[in-house]
Amino acid sequence: MRWKVLALFLGLAAVFTTARFGWSRAAAGGYDEWPTLGQLARDFINPWLPGGDSAPATLGERRAVAGVSERAGSVTMSIGPIVSPMFFTRQTIRGASGFGFGFQPVVTLKDGAGNVVATDNTSVVTLSIAAGTGAIGAVLTCNQNDVTVVQGVATFTGCRIDRSGLGYVLQGVTPGYNVGQTAPFNISLAGDTNGDCRVSILDFSWVVTNFSKNSNNPGWTTPNAAGVAPFAADLNGDGAVSIQDFSILVTKFGTTAGACAPASNGSPVP
Ligand SMILES: [Ca+2]
Numbered sequence: 001m002r003w004k005v006l007a008l009f010l011g012l013a014a015v016f017t018t019a020r021f022g023w024s025r026a027a028a029g030g031y032d033e034w035p036t037l038g039q040l041a042r043d044f045i046n047p048w049l050p051g052g053d054s055a056p057a058t059l060g061e062r063r064a065v066a067g068v069s070e071r072a073g074s075v076t077m078s079i080g081p082i083v084s085p086m087f088f089t090r091q092t093i094r095g096a097s098g099f100g101f102g103f104q105p106v107v108t109l110k111d112g113a114g115n116v117v118a119t120d121n122t123s124v125v126t127l128s129i130a131a132g133t134g135a136i137g138a139v140l141t142c143n144q145n146d147v148t149v150v151q152g153v154a155t156f157t158g159c160r161i162d163r164s165g166l167g168y169v170l171q172g173v174t175p176g177y178n179v180g181q182t183a184p185f186n187i188s189l190a191g192d193t194n195g196d197c198r199v200s201i202l203d204f205s206w207v208v209t210n211f212s213k214n215s216n217n218p219g220w221t222t223p224n225a226a227g228v229a230p231f232a233a234d235l236n237g238d239g240a241v242s243i244q245d246f247s248i249l250v251t252k253f254g255t256t257a258g259a260c261a262p263a264s265n266g267s268p269v270p
Pocket residue numbers: 191192193194195196197198199200202203
């Protein structure tokens with residue numbers, strides 16, 4: 001008699017487990033592979049726990065089946081995190097407060113092997129000042145701070161920062177990619193070449209003295225007796241001292257500020 005009771009129990013258990021197995025594969029998670037007797041027994045004991053193996057797949061389990069889609073109920077999830085690098089292929093090296101950077105940022109999305117993700121025409125890269133860098137309260141303004149990539153490349157235009165400060169870092173963010181950051185650069189008080197927080201005849205003289213020079217000229221980074229190098233006359237940071245810099249100087253002539261930062265030559269050096 002006892003054997004008959006046990007057989008009946010096992011039969012009911014098998015029916016219930018089979019029914020539950022059918023339900024659980026359609027529920028969130030499901031079994032990643034054919035369940036063991038132990039899993040079936042555990043699910044039989046805890047039938048109200050969602051998912052065939054009683055827990056969502058771990059990150060390691062998802063990575064193990066990366067590239068495969070898993071159907072969970074009516075929702076299809078992509079499995080396997082996409083962690084790819086993002087690079088600034090053109091960086092801002094310095095700037096004048098309130099005026100457009102001479103070198104506008106360009107961000108390129110690359111895969112893990114370092115190849116440009118040229119098939120990507122949908123990712124949106126958001127550009128911002130990295131927290132804790134530059135002057136407190138400074139604002140980055142671009143024609144668009146959110147730019148959709150074209151063949152994996154986001155090209156920003158019209159970007160400027162309103163406040164002079166040291167060590168600004170710009171960062172680009174888009175889902176599925178690592179955060180990309182520029183090397184640090186300074187924003188000087190617009191028109192100020194020598195970092196004395198005023199736009200005076202000294203700055204006018206330095207721009208005129210170095211007018212038409214560019215980063216290919218020898219001595220571009222060699223400071224004079226006052227510690228100011230020719231590159232500091234390149235106010236907007238486009239690698240040359242031109243009419244644009246002269247215009248900034250004239251526009252801001254006579255301006256003073258309580259705090260400011262000297263010109264930086266940035267990295268990479270143009
Ligand atoms: Ca000055």
